[in-house]
Amino acid sequence: MTTTTSPAKTTTSVAQPSASLLERFRVPGAFFLGAVLLLGIAPIVLSDFRLNLLAKYLCYAIVAVGVSLAWGRGGLMVLGQGVFFGLGGYAMAMHLKLADAAATGQTLPDFMQLYGTGDVLPWWWKPFANPAFALAMTVLLPMAVAALLGFFVFRRRVKGAYFAILSQALAAALAIWLVGQQATTGGTNGLTDIQGFFGYDLNDPVNQRTVYFIIAAVLLLLMAAARQLFVSRYGELLIAVRDSEERVRFLGYNPANVKLVAYVVAAGMAGLAGALFVPAVGIISPALIGIVPSIGFVIGAAVGGRASLVGAVLGAVAVAWTQSTLSDAYPAAWTYLQGLLFVVAVGFLPGGLASLVTVLRKRRIPTRTTGETA
Amino acid sequence: MTVILNQSFTGVSIGAVLLLIALGLTLTFGQMGVINMAHGEFIMAGAYTTYVLQKSISGAGLSLLVALPLAFLVAGAMGALLEWLLIRRLYTRPLDTLLVTWGVSLMLQQLARDIFGAPNVQTAAPDLLTGNISVAGTTLANNRLFILGLALLCVLGLTLILRLTPLGRRIRAVVQNRDLAEVSGIATERVDRTTFFIGSGLAGVAGVALTLVGPIGPTMGTNYIVDAFLVVVVGGIGRLKGSIITAFALGVLQSVLEYSTTVSVAKVIVLVAIVAFLQWRPQGLYTLRTRSLA
Amino acid sequence: MSGEGLTVRDLRVTFDGFKAVDGVDLDIRPGDLRFLIGPNGAGKTTLVDAVTGLVKATGSVRFGGEELLGKPVHRIARLGIGRTFQTATVFEELTVLQNLDIAAGARRGPLTMLRRRKGVPEAVTKALETTGLTELRDRPAGVLAHGQKQWLEIGMLLVQDVKLLLLDEPVAGMSHDEREATGELLQRVSEDHTVVVIEHDMDFMRSFARSVTVLHAGKVLSEGSVTEVQADAKVQEVYLGRASEPEPAAVPVAEEA
Numbered sequence: 001m002t003t004t005t006s007p008a009k010t011t012t013s014v015a016q017p018s019a020s021l022l023e024r025f026r027v028p029g030a031f032f033l034g035a036v037l038l039l040g041i042a043p044i045v046l047s048d049f050r051l052n053l054l055a056k057y058l059c060y061a062i063v064a065v066g067v068s069l070a071w072g073r074g075g076l077m078v079l080g081q082g083v084f085f086g087l088g089g090y091a092m093a094m095h096l097k098l099a100d101a102a103a104t105g106q107t108l109p110d111f112m113q114l115y116g117t118g119d120v121l122p123w124w125w126k127p128f129a130n131p132a133f134a135l136a137m138t139v140l141l142p143m144a145v146a147a148l149l150g151f152f153v154f155r156r157r158v159k160g161a162y163f164a165i166l167s168q169a170l171a172a173a174l175a176i177w178l179v180g181q182q183a184t185t186g187g188t189n190g191l192t193d194i195q196g197f198f199g200y201d202l203n204d205p206v207n208q209r210t211v212y213f214i215i216a217a218v219l220l221l222l223m224a225a226a227r228q229l230f231v232s233r234y235g236e237l238l239i240a241v242r243d244s245e246e247r248v249r250f251l252g253y254n255p256a257n258v259k260l261v262a263y264v265v266a267a268g269m270a271g272l273a274g275a276l277f278v279p280a281v282g283i284i285s286p287a288l289i290g291i292v293p294s295i296g297f298v299i300g301a302a303v304g305g306r307a308s309l310v311g312a313v314l315g316a317v318a319v320a321w322t323q324s325t326l327s328d329a330y331p332a333a334w335t336y337l338q339g340l341l342f343v344v345a346v347g348f349l350p351g352g353l354a355s356l357v358t359v360l361r362k363r364r365i366p367t368r369t370t371g372e373t374a
Numbered sequence: 375m376t377v378i379l380n381q382s383f384t385g386v387s388i389g390a391v392l393l394l395i396a397l398g399l400t401l402t403f404g405q406m407g408v409i410n411m412a413h414g415e416f417i418m419a420g421a422y423t424t425y426v427l428q429k430s431i432s433g434a435g436l437s438l439l440v441a442l443p444l445a446f447l448v449a450g451a452m453g454a455l456l457e458w459l460l461i462r463r464l465y466t467r468p469l470d471t472l473l474v475t476w477g478v479s480l481m482l483q484q485l486a487r488d489i490f491g492a493p494n495v496q497t498a499a500p501d502l503l504t505g506n507i508s509v510a511g512t513t514l515a516n517n518r519l520f521i522l523g524l525a526l527l528c529v530l531g532l533t534l535i536l537r538l539t540p541l542g543r544r545i546r547a548v549v550q551n552r553d554l555a556e557v558s559g560i561a562t563e564r565v566d567r568t569t570f571f572i573g574s575g576l577a578g579v580a581g582v583a584l585t586l587v588g589p590i591g592p593t594m595g596t597n598y599i600v601d602a603f604l605v606v607v608v609g610g611i612g613r614l615k616g617s618i619i620t621a622f623a624l625g626v627l628q629s630v631l632e633y634s635t636t637v638s639v640a641k642v643i644v645l646v647a648i649v650a651f652l653q654w655r656p657q658g659l660y661t662l663r664t665r666s667l668a
Numbered sequence: 669m670s671g672e673g674l675t676v677r678d679l680r681v682t683f684d685g686f687k688a689v690d691g692v693d694l695d696i697r698p699g700d701l702r703f704l705i706g707p708n709g710a711g712k713t714t715l716v717d718a719v720t721g722l723v724k725a726t727g728s729v730r731f732g733g734e735e736l737l738g739k740p741v742h743r744i745a746r747l748g749i750g751r752t753f754q755t756a757t758v759f760e761e762l763t764v765l766q767n768l769d770i771a772a773g774a775r776r777g778p779l780t781m782l783r784r785r786k787g788v789p790e791a792v793t794k795a796l797e798t799t800g801l802t803e804l805r806d807r808p809a810g811v812l813a814h815g816q817k818q819w820l821e822i823g824m825l826l827v828q829d830v831k832l833l834l835l836d837e838p839v840a841g842m843s844h845d846e847r848e849a850t851g852e853l854l855q856r857v858s859e860d861h862t863v864v865v866i867e868h869d870m871d872f873m874r875s876f877a878r879s880v881t882v883l884h885a886g887k888v889l890s891e892g893s894v895t896e897v898q899a900d901a902k903v904q905e906v907y908l909g910r911a912s913e914p915e916p917a918a919v920p921v922a923e924e925a
Contacts, residue, residue, distance in 0.1 A: 153649065160468065161407065162656075165409070172600050231784050232783055233783065239762060240762060240770050243759050249741045251774055252775075302473060335481070335483070341477065342473050342476055343478060347474040
């Protein structure tokens with residue numbers, strides 16, 4: 001047990017990791033490579049159709065960045081990211097629907113004319129006609145909801161399973177509420193058939209490509225921001241809170257606030273992802289934000305490696321890609337595969353595919369990735 | 375007055391369904407801290423058992439009676455198998471268990487689709503359960519009364535098992551202090567599996583009951599599972615008494631709110647109420663007290 | 669800085685009707701090195717839990733002119749009270765340096781938090797030296813030996829800039845040499861801090877305590893210097909089950925499993 005005898009005279013020495021050139025430029029280099037792939041190569045080699053699919057996957061990847069922060073680093077089992085994705089998506093879609101209507105000289109979006117109770121726009125739709133307001137809301141609305149829920153939940157130390165179930169229930173509640181308000185939210189159909197994006201016609205492939213570039217750039221930016229959070233003092237504190245919340249409290253920190261920041265930032269990222277999803281795919285609906293898709297947001301990160309930023313992003317893209325490749329041709333096979341992915345990736349490879357890389361490289365410092373404290 | 379009575383009865387019968395589903399969870403979630411998302415699919419298994427039986431046995435009444443124990447065995451066996459295959463390997467990682475069992479639940483749903491087809495199916499209720507009886511100007515549907523009775527019967531049975539049998543004592547010992555139970559010579563692994571068998575079996579029984587009030591489909595479990603977990607969380611993990619009170623309270627709250635607003639708004643309000651409640655009692659209505667830190 | 673005194677008046681903690689702490693009065697002067705001893709279940713850890721806000725209590729606990737009861741855990745910590753636990757709780761995945769840096773940072777502003785740590789704060793360097801962990805600073809805390817983890821915890825309290833340290837069995841499970849080293853460390857620390865140690869090891873207590881409080885069944889049984897306490901008949905009765913044993917050194921080592 002003990003090799004050292006005195007706290008004042010410890011003799012064990014540890015080799016200082018020498019910051020070789022390779023080591024120093026590994027992260028910026030990988031980032032640059034990713035940027036070249038996403039912004040340079042992908043648009044050249046992929047057809048319009050494929051690029052548009054990739055845009056959609058990258059939206060899921062943006063959610064995964066937040067999941068990696070909140071769940072991978074913070075141990076918060078965020079099973080309700082669909083809520084924030086949905087809030088961002090609806091905020092964007094409401095604006096685009098209003099803009100579409102205005103472009104054709106209507107005052108009401110098409111679905112309201114179909115199911116609507118009158119010809120007056122509901123009061124809470126009105127501010128979304130303003131593009132700046134709508135854009136701000138795509139991020140602020142999810143963050144506000146997360147802050148509110150997180151404040152009450154973390155303050156009372158509701159954690160682990162409780163938190164997971166509550167956030168899941170929130171996703172279910174929002175989806176059910178949206179379905180119930182057909183006249184003002186489009187109900188089960190959601191907000192569909194979106195034509196324009198701030199004056200640009202989304203049916204034009206050139207504009208679709210622009211949307212792709214915006215999404216890819218946002219993803220890269222958020223990855224850089226998340227990376228900064230990971231290596232910052234806050235990132236270290238977040239791991240400390242995940243592993244021993246009580247100990248952190250005795251050091252004079254309020255762990256509730258530490259978790260709240262991660263949760264709110266992750267929510268903002270999911271909201272932005274939802275907002276960008278709308279011009280890329282042209283729809284936002286309750287089916288995209290309920291319990292099932294909410295768990296889907298987590299699985300990509302789990303498969304790739306929840307605590308590894310790159311792992312989570314690649315995992316999200318890979319899972320989404322597999323899904324759309326398989327689910328049309330072999331829907332049954334896809335469902336089995338998806339189930340198996342959960343079982344194998346989470347059950348037997350909790351560090352995700354990223355941990356395979358780590359194992360192969362035999363890194364000096366083991367990175368345990370199972371956060372159980374939430 | 376009749377409106378109030380009618381709504382309370384609806385609430386109580388919603389509560390009875392919730393309770394039937396949550397009973398099994400109280401055991402599995404409570405004992406092992408395991409969040410088994412496939413619990414909903416055990417409900418589904420119970421419901422399909424009823425469906426299959428009705429096709430092979432003539433007489434809705436008889437098939438329902440046979441279905442109750444059989445569904446218990448079918449779902450229980452599935453639960454024990456799941457515990458043996460996966461869950462016991464994940465005891466130290468309860469949150470990961472949630473995702474793993476969700477994967478299992480996806481596969482089971484697809485299995486049901488492959489066997490029984492994607493569209494919902496129906497069973498015929500026995501004649502005895504299709505009518506109503508009137509009490510004090512309130513109409514009470516027989517099938518709802520049956521479910522209420524069944525739920526109470528299950529509670530009674532479970533309580534007797536937990537209180538009076540050696541197995542029950544072992545289960546309670548493991549819930550309260552796993553390590554101590556283990557060093558006292560209790561084979562905790564076997565107790566875990568038995569608990570899982572009973573908990574999952576109760577889901578099967580709940581599935582039989584659900585065939586009386588709704589269609590049977592591959593995704594029927596998902597519709598109930600989150601609500602059932604909320605019951606367990608609010609009731610206090612591992613506490614039977616808490617789950618019973620919470621199930622009926624949430625049922626009545628839900629039905630009263632549905633009457634005065636809409637179904638979807640009611641759901642949202644119930645959720646807000648639960649978050650508010652957890653401000654007051656973060657560990658749920660009843661808690662197990664332990665001296666361990668955090 | 670010479671630490672602050674702690675004044676406890678009529679402290680009571682009840683668990684489901686069981687009185688774990690039953691009207692304890694305690695005065696700990698600034699700069700004291702006080703040992704809390706007593707049989708299992710005497711209420712030692714519960715007392716510390718109450719002072720640090722982990723369990724609800726009635727009565728009064730005053731520290732540096734502030735009433736502690738009713739304050740949340742992290743606020744009490746910020747007033748300058750730090751504690752350790754029976755099982756060393758360090759952040760196993762973080763390095764020794766990161767552990768200390770986090771402990772030093774409860775008062776950091778949001779902007780500092782969002783930046784990467786550059787260099788080593790002076791307090792951290794000092795604590796590394798005091799605890800002898802300088803060479804191990806880039807090791808994950810999880811791989812440290814048991815004794816080293818305990819020292820790291822004490823180091824974390826030092827950088828946390830606490831005035832009062834509450835240590836729960838800091839030498840449990842340590843080798844003889846490690847005990848000696850820890851004792852010397854505590855004496856160094858107590859030069860400018862107030863230190864309270866919960867301990868079962870009587871040899872350790874005899875060597876290093878400046879004053880001793882004996883708790884029994886939630887009440888203070890005896891208080892004073894090591895010699896005074898050991899001579900107290902009541903203490904001998906509690907420890908030996910009879911009052912006639914004259915040899916103070918016979919007070920046994922009651923080790924907790």
